Amino acid sequence: MTALSILRLHAPSTTRPTGRILYSGKDMLTMTPRALRAIRGREIAMIFQDPMSSLNPVLTIADQIGETLRIHQQLDARTSRQRAIELLELVRIPDARRRVDEYPHRLSGGMRQRVMIAIAIACQPRLLIADEPTTALDVTIQAQILDLLRDLQSSLGMSVVLISHDMGVIAEFARRVIVMYAGRVVETSGVSELFRKPLHPYTEGLLAAIPKLDIDVDRLPTIKGSIPDPTQAIPGCRYSPRCAIVVPQCRVEAPALLPAGPSRFARCPPRVATS
Numbered sequence: 001m002t003a004l005s006i007l008r009l010h011a012p013s014t015t016r017p018t019g020r021i022l023y024s025g026k027d028m029l030t031m032t033p034r035a036l037r038a039i040r041g042r043e044i045a046m047i048f049q050d051p052m053s054s055l056n057p058v059l060t061i062a063d064q065i066g067e068t069l070r071i072h073q074q075l076d077a078r079t080s081r082q083r084a085i086e087l088l089e090l091v092r093i094p095d096a097r098r099r100v101d102e103y104p105h106r107l108s109g110g111m112r113q114r115v116m117i118a119i120a121i122a123c124q125p126r127l128l129i130a131d132e133p134t135t136a137l138d139v140t141i142q143a144q145i146l147d148l149l150r151d152l153q154s155s156l157g158m159s160v161v162l163i164s165h166d167m168g169v170i171a172e173f174a175r176r177v178i179v180m181y182a183g184r185v186v187e188t189s190g191v192s193e194l195f196r197k198p199l200h201p202y203t204e205g206l207l208a209a210i211p212k213l214d215i216d217v218d219r220l221p222t223i224k225g226s227i228p229d230p231t232q233a234i235p236g237c238r239y240s241p242r243c244a245i246v247v248p249q250c251r252v253e254a255p256a257l258l259p260a261g262p263s264r265f266a267r268c269p270p271r272v273a274t275s
Contacts, residue, residue: 001183003129003163007040023127042072045120046129050136051112055104061088061115062100068122087118091148110141117148124156131163146173167210171195176263179203182228182238185257186267199266201243237267245270 004010006021008028021028023044028036048054056064065087066080075083081100088096091114104112113133120128130149134142146169153160164170170177170191177194179187179202187200198204205223225242228234237243240250247270260266 002180003046003131003161006129007044007046008036038072041068041125042123043125044127044129045123045125047113047116047120047131047133049132051109051116052104054116055112057104060101060103061107065100065115065119065122068119072123083122084118087122088115090121090152091115091118092144093118109137110144113137113141113145114148117145117152121152121156121158125158127159127161128153129161129163132165133162134164134166134169142169149173167195167206179206182234183230184238184267185265186239187265188257189264193261193264199260199264199271200239200268201245201271202239 017029062081062084065084069075069080069083085096085100093099093114134145162173174191177189177191178185181202187203198207208221236252236254237250240246255267255269257265257267258272260272266272
């Protein structure tokens with residue numbers, strides 16, 4: 001939801017955005033549709049979560065990569081096709097000259113994800129938003145996709161916002177982490193500091209649920225309760241109904257995101273006060 005909001009891809013009839021989304025000093029919430037179209041795909045690109053549903057089943061890979069190139073770089077059909085082949089080679093798809101004329105259903109899940117990455121980086125964006133880019137992929141392919149994103153980030157000089165529920169992926173890929181619960185930031189930290197000493201109870205619960213290879217357990221720890229209904233207003237801290245260290249103040253007043261060390265912030269007053 002947050003990533004879609006950055007590019008204003010939510011339906012206008014169902015959303016009421018407030019606040020500011022600043023990019024290069026400009027508020028994207030006040031941009032005209034024409035100005036937004038100039039940024040989408042060219043300066044900010046997004047890899048969507050499910051490549052099978054995000055790719056058009058009736059268009060070839062060449063057509064789908066080429067569309068971005070024709071719109072933003074005004075390339076002709078022949079040049080955009082050649083560039084599409086180069087992009088497929090860049091994302092390590094074997095036999096790119098043949099694959100470029102394939103339809104999505106003829107590719108494996110890992111290849112479809114690589115095609116999505118090729119579309120996203122076609123115009124060498126400054127910012128790449130990757131929404132669960134390794135979902136439904138086996139561990140080997142996951143590692144290959146993360147290595148690819150890391151190499152592209154370095155070679156193209158772009159920033160990457162990675163959205164994931166997989167703490168192992170976050171530990172391997174990220175430098176800074178923003179932990180969100182029910183649409184609200186609860187903790188921000190460098191990745192090593194977060195895993196070494198989580199501050200917010202929700203972060204602790206997430207890390208506690210990761211299986212440990214050196215300990216045999218019959219049942220993994222879980223976070224009691226369930227995620228609140230996003231349409232319902234929750235007084236105070238949104239995590240308070242599930243929190244093991246909740247105090248009366250938490251149910252009344254929404255805590256602020258407070259400094260909790262060098263480049264660290266947390267939204268839990270008891271933890272922040274003692275950290």
